Amino acid sequence: MKRRTAWILVAGVAAVAVGAAAVGGLALALRGRGAGWSANNYLYLDLQGEISEEPPSSDLGTIFERQPPSLRTLVESLERAADDPRVSAAVLRVSILPDSGWATVQELRDAVGRFRRSGKPAYAHLEFCGNKEYYLASGCDKIYAIPSALIELTGLRSEVSFFKGTLDKVGIQAQFEGVGKYKNAPNQFTETGFTEPHREQMDALLDSLYGQFVSAIAQGRRRTPEDIRAAIDAGPYDGSSALRAGLVDELVYQDQLDTRLKGASRLTPGRYVKGSRGFGLDSRPKIALVYVVGDIIPGRSQGSPLGGGFAGSDTVAEALKDAREDGAIRAVILRVDSPGGSGTASEVIWREVGLARQKKPVVVSMGDVAASGGYYVGMGSDAIVAEPGTITGSIGVFGGKFSLHGLYDKIGISKEILLRGRRADLFSTYRPWSDDERVRMRELMESFYRDFVTKVAQGRHRSYEDIDALAQGRVWTGAEAQRNGLVDRLGGFAVALDLAKEKAKIGKG
Template sequence: MREFFKYVFATVVGVVISMVLFLIFFIVLIVGIVKSSLDEDTVNVRNNSVLFINLDQTITERTMDDPFSRLPVVGSEANKSIGFNDVIRALREAKTDDNIECVYISVSSPNAGFATMREVRDALIDFKTSKKKIIAYSEVYTQGAYYLASVADKVYLNPEGALEFKGLKSETMFFKGALDKLGIEAQIIRVGNYKSAVEPFFTDKMSDKNREQVTVYLNGLYETFLDGISKSRNISMATLHQIADEYKIQQPNDALAYKMVDGLRYKDEVIDELKSITGKDKDKNITTVTINEYARNVVDDQDHSAANKVAVIYANGDIMGGEGTDQQIGSERISRAIRKARLDSTIKAIVLRVNSPGGSALASDVIWREVVLTKKVKPVIASFGDVAASGGYYIGCAADSIFVQPNTITGSIGVFGVIPNLKKLYNEKLGLTFDGVKTGKYADIMSIDRPMTPGERFIIQTDVNRIYDTFIGHVADGRKRSKAYIDSIAGGRVWVGTDAVRIGLADRTGNFNDAIVAAAKKAKIKTYKVVEYPEMLDPFKSLMENTTEKVKAYYAKQELGDNYPIYQQIKSAITRSGVQARMPFEIKVQ
């Protein structure tokens, strides 16, 4: 029997060792393939090439350094992403590249915010000054897709396809009914009647103040949306309003009749036109290069001999304490990047690129402090992306100048806290009770197993009021206005970019490159190179970190589909801690 167990044990050990060795071999193999793909980054752009731009991929602030996306794996195309700055840089290069004959846009449902789409759209308009053609084709155009495609010289729709053109909407899900059924009370502490981030937890419909602000900013977004299409398609704004209001585009022929598209074509017919433009015979394949490949291929045309630099610091995502990630603003990581740029004597100016709905008020203040210190020794220009609201506005308000796009969402100057009372859930639903001993009256303040006392509510409300007063004080100092005036336009209210300029929360509308040029001008430098901070995280290290969370997120997306954002909202609300300076809602164009 002893021999039997000895052999069984030896077999098990052998199997385990074999599995470990196989795993190591597999990892080494994958790393080798990935590194090989990195070594072959550049592509040969041949004569009469078509620059293929897939605008359905995720358009981020910066292109993620994800070499795994370049592996020849089925389905990898759906996970591709590119930074809007690389799209702009590639299109600028393609303008003068004799090998690029035209641009072909494929877009059905873009994964990008309003301001990001505006950046890409402006770059496409600039490309057209080269007199090279832009052709757009899709089987289905959502409204966001059409906003991008409308800039093309020719916009084609599949004869059996669809073009959505119906106007924008904003919708909020309210959780109060569900919380009541579960026996959960959301105890709300906030400053600002417009700070509606907490409304879904204590009411079942929009407040009058929230409805007012949403109506104003949604109409502002809509006007910018229609204005761009009007200028590109040479259709009056009044006509576009009528087409959308009366839902006139119901069939593909309607889109053609109202001159929203230039033709109804199948893809093979579009390919034939591309062949004609590039001088290819119909029985030959067209030569294409993707925007992702071309962006990696573009030679950095900066003057690297220039002694002066302009630093761009990317602050992207929710604001939190600690290090954060490339998609989260960690106060330690971003403040360290600002400090590094401040202390570097070769960096003459800084552009703080903000794309954030806010988050931790404390973390926002930590970053704000570094901006204030830096502004004393060199120019700081803020460039706001899709959204720079609440904490996102907080970290940029001290800048010398603030640039927004007309459809940037900003403001939302207010703070809040949510403390759940789970007493009914514990006692009545789960049969759980709590008892204990404490040495002070407020030793168990913030407990979630009972309702707050009046004294506790007073303490927390006082703290929230203090943070709000600090917030509007910082904004008043940065914008050189009185606290009373800032308070009058704050209160948590959200503004669209054009209105933010009008009321003094921003200085001018302009794109990302405009902000860089302004930073150099304020620093009084004519030749410079642009450097980016913070450094992107190592993709191999990132792959190994938080693997469990990534797997959970993947399967949640697979199971929940379009309902995944709702799950994210609920999870985010549950896990937030501390006083928040956060925008009340997410905005998507469809």
């Protein structure tokens, strides 16, 4: 593997960031050596729980290693270990990853593949895992499991709840207007089941993801796709039945696996990466990494007490502006993991991407989801990179409100509303929209949709009619989006980095 030549700076614009970081300051060197480590080590990735997109938002996160580390740290540890003669193997203890999407596990699996191509083995060890986790494990040379392991390899499903019946019972009326026959986000509140376009879209997503799932496992286990489909239909498995089915290679406990590594010391990703970087200055070309993680909102980025967070347009725009004005930065990677949000906030970020692009290349790297506003922010970039399992597209718009008048009547609440202006109570929850108000709301939605499609067409160098046919609020996997011309290349951050270096004419040295 070639050593990375471009320097990566993290602009603090992730969902939990405290503000836009100054992207041109001091940084850790990439050429550190990790003094004090033995000559015989293995990299140990303990994968369970939430794998976050963004790095720690405070200095404490660099002192105490987060478990599991961020996606970027996990991938970087595998990349560094591939070239490190002191690291002989990688062990992945793969457990439940409840919040990780397909793109996250694909990016990790890709990194494992690059590690293996260095000639070093990677082993997976299973105790309890589901479909995504087994998919990740199948990218290793060997899969081990404890005898009582539970491997829930059962196939993929899409389960959507519809709340219209409940809302009707309690007197709540959902009122939404939107453009795009596949823009189905409000359907959970306005329908009692799938509409035909909604079902069509969900079936297509499942077909694409299931095809990727089966193909990758078949390749990793050296089996035919038909064999894997049969194995999935026969699941779930315990350790013994998984061994008989050829889904694992051997039943061993962790201590037995440690013994087979012949006394090698365990290195964890966070401390290994930090120690490998060192503390010197680096004079190589710089590439800024800017995060858009979480729902897109106006103002500052912020965390959420319920988990996740929000990407604030002011925070992201400031970081892009800093990167644009810093002469030492040669290119920008915009890392997007967002289902969308505010249309106006998305446009603020889109504008700043366009301004940055006038001075240096901007490449978008998509995570698990980059749809609706998540697609909007990056559609004007030089190139878009997505994993095959990324959920993207959703080029459409909707808006609306809930009328609670029926609920208020049931629980004895009454209101009196005084107005100055004919539509001052347009968004009051005390009454539904009139026909005239619905028409006006739809006019606004149609205007935004036309502008959205026009901007996509300009960014993708296609006609309005071409993009309109692909838009309509439809969601695509990254693989489908690339075939349709909405994405340029398939892959993770490593592919985006190589593309940014190529466009910035950063050499291989």
